[in-house]
Amino acid sequence: MVFAIEAESLTRTFGGKKGKEPLVALDNVELQVEEGELFGLLGPNGAGKTTLIKILSTLLLPNSGTVKVLGHDVVKDSQSIRRRINMVSGGESSGYGILTVKENLWMFTQFYGIPSEVAKRRIDEMLASFGLMDKKNSTLRTISTGQRQKMNVVRGFVTDPDLIFLDEPTLGLDVNASFIIRDYIRRWVKERQGKTVLLTTHYMLEADELCDRVAIIDRGRILACDTPANLKKGVSRNSTFSIVTTPFKDVGGAGQLPGVKGIEAKEQPDRLEINFVLEDESVIADIISYITARQGKVLSLAKSQPTLEDVFIQLVGRGLG
Amino acid sequence: MAVREHLRTLKYATWLGWQIESNWTKPWLFVAYSIAKPISATLILVLMYLVIFSSSLTRPDIYAFMFSGNAFYMYVAQVLFGIVMVIHEDREHYQTLKQIYIAPISFYVYILGRAVPKIVITTIAILITLAFGVLVLGLEIDLAAVNWGLLALAMIVGLICICMIGIALAGVSFLTAKHGMGINEGIAGMFYLFCGVVFPITVLPQWGQAVGLGIPITYWLEIVRRAVLSGSGVENIGGLQSYSEAEIFLFLLVSCAIFFVISLAIFRYADRLARKKGKLDMTTSY
Numbered sequence: 001m002v003f004a005i006e007a008e009s010l011t012r013t014f015g016g017k018k019g020k021e022p023l024v025a026l027d028n029v030e031l032q033v034e035e036g037e038l039f040g041l042l043g044p045n046g047a048g049k050t051t052l053i054k055i056l057s058t059l060l061l062p063n064s065g066t067v068k069v070l071g072h073d074v075v076k077d078s079q080s081i082r083r084r085i086n087m088v089s090g091g092e093s094s095g096y097g098i099l100t101v102k103e104n105l106w107m108f109t110q111f112y113g114i115p116s117e118v119a120k121r122r123i124d125e126m127l128a129s130f131g132l133m134d135k136k137n138s139t140l141r142t143i144s145t146g147q148r149q150k151m152n153v154v155r156g157f158v159t160d161p162d163l164i165f166l167d168e169p170t171l172g173l174d175v176n177a178s179f180i181i182r183d184y185i186r187r188w189v190k191e192r193q194g195k196t197v198l199l200t201t202h203y204m205l206e207a208d209e210l211c212d213r214v215a216i217i218d219r220g221r222i223l224a225c226d227t228p229a230n231l232k233k234g235v236s237r238n239s240t241f242s243i244v245t246t247p248f249k250d251v252g253g254a255g256q257l258p259g260v261k262g263i264e265a266k267e268q269p270d271r272l273e274i275n276f277v278l279e280d281e282s283v284i285a286d287i288i289s290y291i292t293a294r295q296g297k298v299l300s301l302a303k304s305q306p307t308l309e310d311v312f313i314q315l316v317g318r319g320l321g
Numbered sequence: 322m323a324v325r326e327h328l329r330t331l332k333y334a335t336w337l338g339w340q341i342e343s344n345w346t347k348p349w350l351f352v353a354y355s356i357a358k359p360i361s362a363t364l365i366l367v368l369m370y371l372v373i374f375s376s377s378l379t380r381p382d383i384y385a386f387m388f389s390g391n392a393f394y395m396y397v398a399q400v401l402f403g404i405v406m407v408i409h410e411d412r413e414h415y416q417t418l419k420q421i422y423i424a425p426i427s428f429y430v431y432i433l434g435r436a437v438p439k440i441v442i443t444t445i446a447i448l449i450t451l452a453f454g455v456l457v458l459g460l461e462i463d464l465a466a467v468n469w470g471l472l473a474l475a476m477i478v479g480l481i482c483i484c485m486i487g488i489a490l491a492g493v494s495f496l497t498a499k500h501g502m503g504i505n506e507g508i509a510g511m512f513y514l515f516c517g518v519v520f521p522i523t524v525l526p527q528w529g530q531a532v533g534l535g536i537p538i539t540y541w542l543e544i545v546r547r548a549v550l551s552g553s554g555v556e557n558i559g560g561l562q563s564y565s566e567a568e569i570f571l572f573l574l575v576s577c578a579i580f581f582v583i584s585l586a587i588f589r590y591a592d593r594l595a596r597k598k599g600k601l602d603m604t605t606s607y
């Protein structure tokens with residue numbers, strides 16, 4: 001089996017000088033991504049997703065462990081890796097503002113040694129797919145942030161990498177733009193042999209709908225790694241509930257009740273939406289009495305289909321945030 | 322990496338640099354900023370020396386020494402530090418440093434390419450400064466006597482060397498948070514002081530002369546002066562009169578070679594350290 005990505009006991013820390021405790025961004029991460037997979041990293045803010053991507057894309061060195069990308073060691077053989085990868089980070093509006101969309105993309109294709117005819121054709125095709133054709137000759141400083149971000153996604157794919165890293169590619173984009181990008185990613189992997197995508201997200205729906213396999217990461221550790229369907233199977237059908245109540249005190253305390261595996265509360269102005277993952281249905285009675293004892297009124301109670309969010313709640317006892 | 326790939330990188334980095342340098346919404350702004358500013362900075366220095374050492378007007382050779390030193394020092398001020406700015410611009414302003422960095426190109430060659438337009442623009446500024454000197458400020462240059470071959474050779478080697486020093490500093494600025502201008506200004510001042518820019522290195526104390534003789538810029542300036550001001554007697558001023566042009570050129574080559582090795586080593590080391598410490602996509606602008 002050829003792995004596109006293979007990490008063994010990968011650890012990365014930041015700081016830790018002058019007697020301070022170092023911050024462990026990645027803690028003994030084990031990860032194997034096969035060629036041709038669309039692989040997702042799902043985790044809350046600060047989980048270590050970007051740090052992992054930086055290490056895999058040769059921007060950052062690991063502290064310890066071995067990391068191979070497309071069969072090459074990231075520490076010793078970064079040049080061989082760079083020829084075959086690319087990376088896009090969402091939510092930042094990078095690019096040379098004085099260049100046009102076309103010029104920006106063109107320059108990068110030339111840095112990657114793409115023959116000019118191929119590059120020209122590919123740029124046009126991709127701009128059309130992303131609805132950017134009318135901005136082809138606009139300078140970057142005159143297009144919107146979202147359009148810049150789409151341009152950057154094009155920049156990632158236009159060099160035809162064997163492995164692409166997408167760090168929250170749809171962050172801050174509107175529904176339509178997000179759809180276009182997800183759709184493109186999906187087709188890109190499907191229609192080509194052996195192309196691999198590693199994407200990070202904290203939108204569980206994105207991970208669920210898009211990825212062949214998902215690793216759930218929190219505080220630098222990979223807690224689970226499987227297909228979305230298998231991950232959700234791990235959460236019993238009868239044990240995820242969604243309760244809407246009027247506001248009450250000490251919501252977090254409900255998470256400490258025996259039999260509660262995890263909760264996530266979303267506060268609305270006049271009510272609370274709480275998702276529970278329970279060991280079994282019977283616990284629900286205790287929860288109701290906990291709420292009413294604190295002057296909360298249950299407005300609705302429903303059994304819900306497990307989502308990746310519930311998987312996360314079950315694993316760490318809190319929501320993705 | 323193959324030479325062809327490096328040339329391609331050089332070509333597109335130069336192109337990018339030119340787009341950035343020349344992209345001013347109004348052309349006169351470009352002229353004012355890229356050409357008039359360095360020229361006036363140089364002329365201010367020249368005039369200051371004229372006021373302080375008005376006696377040097379009576380010695381055209383000393384005047385030419387000082388004038389040409391200031392004029393050609395523009396390369397150090399504009400190109401060397403322009404190169405350092407490339408890293409900051411790419412990292413903080415355009416936020417493209419990491420994209421360029423993970424591309425399958427030599428980052429060293431990329432920075433060289435970005436320096437080419439700066440060299441071209443600075444050359445124009447120097448030519449204008451020299452012309453202004455000749456036409457208005459009584460500088461004497463005998464065009465018929467200029468040793469063009471020697472000048473061309475010295476310019477090639479000297480500019481490569483200035484770029485190399487710039488790249489080593491650029492490597493260091495990978496690691497610095499703010500613009501690291503402290504280091505840069507320190508180095509600029511050091512070169513200005515020790516390399517015989519406005520006064521001969523012989524006025525320096527022994528150790529200062531030793532420092533000057535270890536820096537290729539000293540030899541480069543000497544050769545450039547001898548080539549441009551051929552016949553003016555300027556070769557008797559700098560303190561290297563006992564050496565022939567060929568000998569000084571050899572010193573230039575040797576010191577450049579040493580600087581090249583040092584520059585590459587510093588750059589490699591800084592590059593690695595930057596990857597280790599996660600400085601490649603750091604922004605400090607907010």
Ligand SMILES: Nc1ncnc2c1ncn2[C@@H]1O[C@H](COP(=O)(O)OP(=O)(O)OP(=O)(O)O)[C@@H](O)[C@H]1O
Binds near residue numbers: 014023024044046202
């Ligand atoms: N250069 C750095 N210096 C110090 N600490 C850092 C650095 N980069 C990341 N960290 C820390 O490492 C941890 C992981 O950060 P990382 O950016 O990988 O998280 P993430 O999963 O991408 O989060 P987000 O969803 O917010 O993007 C965080 O606690 C962060 O503060």
Ligand SMILES: [Mg+2]
Binds near residue numbers: 049050051167
């Ligand atoms: Mg991140």
